[in-house]
Amino acid sequence: MNVNTRFVRLFIQNNFFISTLSTRFKNSFVDSMARYILYVKAASDQKSMGDCPFSQRAYMYAKLKMTPDMYELKPIDLSNKTEEFMKLNPDGKVPVLIDRQKDNKIVTDSAEITKYIDSQISEPYCKIDYNGPAVEACSSMFGKFAAFMKNKDDSKTESLKEELVNELRKINDYLKSPAHDGKFLLGDTLSEIDCMVLPRLRHVAVSGSHHKGFQIPDEFVALKQYIANGENDQVFKDTSCKPEEIIKGWAKHM
Numbered sequence: 708m709n710v711n712t713r714f715v716r717l718f719i720q721n722n723f724f725i726s727t728l729s730t731r732f733k734n735s736f737v738d739s740m741a742r743y744i745l746y747v748k749a750a751s752d753q754k755s756m757g758d759c760p761f762s763q764r765a766y767m768y769a770k771l772k773m774t775p776d777m778y779e780l781k782p783i784d785l786s787n788k789t790e791e792f793m794k795l796n797p798d799g800k801v802p803v804l805i806d807r808q809k810d811n812k813i814v815t816d817s818a819e820i821t822k823y824i825d826s827q828i829s830e831p832y833c834k835i836d837y838n839g840p841a842v843e844a845c846s847s848m849f850g851k852f853a854a855f856m857k858n859k860d861d862s863k864t865e866s867l868k869e870e871l872v873n874e875l876r877k878i879n880d881y882l883k884s885p886a887h888d889g890k891f892l893l894g895d896t897l898s899e900i901d902c903m904v905l906p907r908l909r910h911v912a913v914s915g916s917h918h919k920g921f922q923i924p925d926e927f928v929a930l931k932q933y934i935a936n937g938e939n940d941q942v943f944k945d946t947s948c949k950p951e952e953i954i955k956g957w958a959k960h961m
């Protein structure tokens with residue numbers, strides 16, 4: 708579908724939606740008439756994007772799949788959650804997606820949100836159903852990073868660091884393998900899996916070095932290039948928080 712056709716389709720969809728709402732329901736929408744509301748972690752200013760890699764995954768995916776008029780971003784102050792937000796998600800976690808067009812359907816969890824968006828908006832195709840070697844290569848990295856960052860037992864530092872480096876090596880090896888080609892994990896454009904992995908790698912690069920003096924080894928050339936490609940991508944840039952937010956977020960665990 709070309710851009711014009713997509714725009715016309717979205718326009719018709721949104722207008723149909725607006726015209727079928729009751730006035731009372733319409734009036735309860737304070738900020739906009741966008742079909743989706745995406746709740747994400749707020750930064751310290753309570754307005755911009757905070758340091759949650761799961762929120763960024765959902766936000767990146769929304770940007771890849773939607774035009775800006777289709778969604779409204781609502782940053783949530785996680786240190787002062789409103790009653791309204793707790794009613795939406797009693798777990799108190801972000802991200803949360805609301806689909807106003809589907810009876811205010813609530814979707815929690817970043818992976819469920821990207822799946823849901825994909826079920827409603829098929830184009831552009833972002834390879835959400837991919838299940839090849841990049842999944843295995845990337846799936847354990849953030850858990851090992853969190854264990855390394857949260858550890859307070861000096862006797863475990865080296866082994867936890869080694870486990871993290873091994874996970875980073877898996878990603879680097881995948882990127883160097885014949886199975887891989889392109890700037891991102893599955894080619895030259897961002898796929899759903901990049902929305903999961905790039906925000907997490909940014910946490911490793913920014914707060915690993917700040918709090919623990921950890922550097923991604925220089926020998927991981929392919930991995931470093933992948934991170935740089937992400938940093939240069941507009942969708943990634945537009946959805947990224949300030950590095951200070953990441954540092955502040957991890958400081959709580961030091």
Ligand SMILES: N[C@@H](CCC(=O)N[C@@H](CS)C(=O)NCC(=O)O)C(=O)O
Pocket residue numbers: 748758759760761762785799800801802815816817818
């Ligand atoms: N598995 C969830 C994890 C979401 C998550 O842990 N979000 C954190 C922020 S990064 C959160 O909302 N924590 C609640 C709190 O800090 O009060 C997902 O992928 O969406």
